Amino acid sequence: MNRSSKLAFAAVALGGAAIAALVASTVTAQGGVTIKLACGTVGSQQALCKTAAERWAAKTGNKIEVVPNVASSNERLALFQQQLSAGSSDVDVYQIENIWPGLLADYFVDLKQYVPEATIKEFFPSMIEADTVDGKLVDLPWYGDAGLLYYRKDLLTKYGYKSPPTTWAQLTTMATKIQAGEKKANPNFWGYVWQGAAYEGLTCDALEWVYSHGGGTIVDPKGNVTVNNPQAIAALDMAAKWVGTISPKGVTTYSEEESRGVWQAGNAAFMRNWPYAFPLGNGDTSPIKGKFDVTVLPRGPGATGKNAATFGGHSLSVNRFSKNAKAAADLVVFLTSAESQKERAIVGGYNPSRPSVYKDADVLKASPFLGRLYDVFANAVVRPTTVTATKYPRVSEAFWNAANSVLTGKAKAAAAMSDLENELKRIKGAKW
Amino acid sequence: MGGIRFQPSSDLTGSRAQREVAVQQSTDIKPVPRVRRFSLAAWRARTAWLFLAPSLLILVLVAAYPLFRTFQLSLFDVSILKFPLQPTWVGFDNYVALFTDPRWWRSVWNTVNFTFFSVFFETVLGLIIALIVHSEFRGRGLVRTAMLVPWAIPGVVSSQMWRWMFNDVYGVINDLLMKLRIITAPVAWLAEPAFVMPAIIAIDVWKTTPFMALILLAGLQGIPKELYEAARVDGASPVQQFWRITWPLLRPSLLVALIFRTLDALRVFDMIYIVAGSQVETISMSIYARQQLISFGSLGYGSAVATGIFLILAMYITAYLVALKVEVK
Numbered sequence: 001m002n003r004s005s006k007l008a009f010a011a012v013a014l015g016g017a018a019i020a021a022l023v024a025s026t027v028t029a030q031g032g033v034t035i036k037l038a039c040g041t042v043g044s045q046q047a048l049c050k051t052a053a054e055r056w057a058a059k060t061g062n063k064i065e066v067v068p069n070v071a072s073s074n075e076r077l078a079l080f081q082q083q084l085s086a087g088s089s090d091v092d093v094y095q096i097e098n099i100w101p102g103l104l105a106d107y108f109v110d111l112k113q114y115v116p117e118a119t120i121k122e123f124f125p126s127m128i129e130a131d132t133v134d135g136k137l138v139d140l141p142w143y144g145d146a147g148l149l150y151y152r153k154d155l156l157t158k159y160g161y162k163s164p165p166t167t168w169a170q171l172t173t174m175a176t177k178i179q180a181g182e183k184k185a186n187p188n189f190w191g192y193v194w195q196g197a198a199y200e201g202l203t204c205d206a207l208e209w210v211y212s213h214g215g216g217t218i219v220d221p222k223g224n225v226t227v228n229n230p231q232a233i234a235a236l237d238m239a240a241k242w243v244g245t246i247s248p249k250g251v252t253t254y255s256e257e258e259s260r261g262v263w264q265a266g267n268a269a270f271m272r273n274w275p276y277a278f279p280l281g282n283g284d285t286s287p288i289k290g291k292f293d294v295t296v297l298p299r300g301p302g303a304t305g306k307n308a309a310t311f312g313g314h315s316l317s318v319n320r321f322s323k324n325a326k327a328a329a330d331l332v333v334f335l336t337s338a339e340s341q342k343e344r345a346i347v348g349g350y351n352p353s354r355p356s357v358y359k360d361a362d363v364l365k366a367s368p369f370l371g372r373l374y375d376v377f378a379n380a381v382v383r384p385t386t387v388t389a390t391k392y393p394r395v396s397e398a399f400w401n402a403a404n405s406v407l408t409g410k411a412k413a414a415a416a417m418s419d420l421e422n423e424l425k426r427i428k429g430a431k432w
Numbered sequence: 433m434g435g436i437r438f439q440p441s442s443d444l445t446g447s448r449a450q451r452e453v454a455v456q457q458s459t460d461i462k463p464v465p466r467v468r469r470f471s472l473a474a475w476r477a478r479t480a481w482l483f484l485a486p487s488l489l490i491l492v493l494v495a496a497y498p499l500f501r502t503f504q505l506s507l508f509d510v511s512i513l514k515f516p517l518q519p520t521w522v523g524f525d526n527y528v529a530l531f532t533d534p535r536w537w538r539s540v541w542n543t544v545n546f547t548f549f550s551v552f553f554e555t556v557l558g559l560i561i562a563l564i565v566h567s568e569f570r571g572r573g574l575v576r577t578a579m580l581v582p583w584a585i586p587g588v589v590s591s592q593m594w595r596w597m598f599n600d601v602y603g604v605i606n607d608l609l610m611k612l613r614i615i616t617a618p619v620a621w622l623a624e625p626a627f628v629m630p631a632i633i634a635i636d637v638w639k640t641t642p643f644m645a646l647i648l649l650a651g652l653q654g655i656p657k658e659l660y661e662a663a664r665v666d667g668a669s670p671v672q673q674f675w676r677i678t679w680p681l682l683r684p685s686l687l688v689a690l691i692f693r694t695l696d697a698l699r700v701f702d703m704i705y706i707v708a709g710s711q712v713e714t715i716s717m718s719i720y721a722r723q724q725l726i727s728f729g730s731l732g733y734g735s736a737v738a739t740g741i742f743l744i745l746a747m748y749i750t751a752y753l754v755a756l757k758v759e760v761k
Contacts, residue, residue: 103513107515248601249619252620320515393727397728408624
């Protein structure tokens with residue numbers, strides 16, 4: 001090395017050191033990290049999530065970035081699975097559904113490391129239990145969801161009904177009568193809309209029909225395939241008769257937002273949906289503002305009939321590959337805090353995962369229906385995720401395909417349930 | 433790839449440059465046995481391999497290696513839901529399961545069905561359109577450009593567009609058909625099992641006919657005009673001209689277009705996935721593979737499905753290559 005090149009080398013080295021120092025100083029000056037967050041997109045979720053996360057960022061001096069996401073829960077799970085199995089740290093905090101902890105547990109950090117025991121005790125114990133896999137706290141519950149029956153108070157009164165239906169048979173009669181009357185003025189009017197597309201949402205709807213008829217939960221807690229029974233067949237036959245009579249034929253392609261589209265435009269007397277549709281239906285621009293209410297979904301017939309609502313909670317978890325797991329866990333604690341949940345309950349109608357929020361006066365004033373949802377949660381039916389573990393996606397897919405084929409008239413309920421039984425046994429193999 | 437042959441040149445006295453030229457013409461020159469034939473042939477073969485090496489290397493990297501890895505994975509039972517991955521060797525169990533899997537065969541049947549009908553209609557319509565835009569008329573350039581629009585729209589966008597157009601409550605297709613009094617009540621196109629596959633095929637025909645027309649148009653333009661003039665002088669009718677001149681001379685282009693389209697259609701994913709999701713009536717082989725690999729996270733079985741798709745595609749390619757060879761001869 002000659003002298004001039006030595007000098008040049010020294011200059012470059014110095015320059016490099018200066019740049020490194022500069023970078024280091026900006027990092028320490030800001031003192032924060034960027035936490036990337038993937039939250040739900042259905043209804044008002046994304047906006048609510050973003051404002052709350054930004055409050056945390058302002059408070060802690062960190063930054064947040066809300067990562068764009070997909071609405072369909074199947075697609076979201078597929079996307080998350082792909083990111084996580086590739087060891088990606090692109091997202092620090094994931095919003096996951098209560099049927100996923102068993103599937104994705106390996107990819108999330110144990111929140112017990114970061115969250116004090118006292119805080120964990122403030123949530124519903126049943127939810128914490130569902131989110132704990134092999135002793136590991138995979139996520140913190142954020143809000144609970146359950147299937148509800150939405151009904152139009154004004155139309156019920158107009159057609160001489162004093163109270164919402166309590167059995168499926170009553171619902172069918174009422175929907176038929178209201179639809180016949182309303183269709184004269186509005187050809188697009190339908191009696192009952194729900195989620196009939198071949199996807200996870202249909203698994204929820206169909207599980208409610210089957211369970212409310214006393215037909216069990218597809219796979220029982222011991223792992224036996226129980227779906228091929230007379231009550232389940234009767235339940236699916238009932239739903240198949242709705243298609244094209246009180247529900248549009250296209251309902252077999254509807255997910256949550258399509259059914260809400262029909263309902264919120266004032267084109268349906270009844271709707272099955274999650275609680276999120278309540279505040280949206282009461283929005284200032286909504287044609288049905290103040291004209292509707294919610295109740296528990298109807299019972300099936302006879303002694304075995306009972307009310308049923310599929311339970312669908314959402315929670316927040318931290319990516320095990322996250323480079324800022326501690327800050328990410330802090331964000332999760334902030335978002336699931338009583339204060340944040342209060343805002344979400346008032347503005348978005350999301351059911352708190354902390355019992356204390358239900359007693360809050362502001363919450364009860366803004367959305368009195370939250371209090372009543374307690375009954376719904378008491379009747380909640382859980383999808384067979386724990387027992388089927390990593391095979392749940394296949395079980396659910398087989399079930400929704402079978403249900404969809406009955407709804408579209410491709411198969412008779414009895415044949416479909418018998419085929420489904422064989423299919424599920426094949427998926428199960430020696431054990432789940 | 434099978435067409436590369438190295439024949440020794442008979443001209444051994446010429447300069448190297450001359451020899452290079454001779455190689456290019458060598459197919460016309462009968463090889464003459466010589467003493468040095470073997471070593472010269474070896475030398476030429478070595479040079480040829482040297483020149484081929486970069487492309488072969490790229491092929492190995494981007495095609496052979498992933499194929500090999502997929503096949504290797506298909507011999508394991510491995511779930512992406514486990515971290516770290518815990519593969520278990522299962523030998524050919526996944527293939528046994530695949531062979532007896534009714535869902536897989538249903539997806540194969542759906543894909544073949546989709547491919548046959550979409551390629552059939554695209555070819556017929558493409559040929560008609562190509563013949564029309566091949567004739568002389570005012571604004572021909574504009575029409576040729578405009579006809580490419582459906583093909584230029586990304587598949588995801590046009591599929592979503594058609595999905596809305598097919599909607600039972602607010603779709604424009606029902607609206608138009610009702611106004612034209614062809615139907616009296618709205619049809620739930622994508623909900624009726626009998627209509628959903630035809631609807632998807634219709635979307636593909638709309639989208640890909642321009643591609644077919646373009647290739648066939650290029651083929652038509654390659655046919656010398658003199659042939660038609662001679663035919664007219666001989667008093668051949670337009671129909672006779674088509675069957676005696678256009679059809680035989682267009683066949684090689686047609687076959688190439690068919691190969692492209694068939695292979696493309698057999699890989700169909702986006703259109704069906706967006707319009708109908710992964711429902712049994714319309715699930716294609718690619719969607720089935722994605723479902724196993726991504727939705728169910730089973731890398732092993734999913735890889736077996738992927739290998740199955742590869743084998744089916746390979747069958748088609750072989751059949752077409754044989755047909756093409758016969759055609760060229």
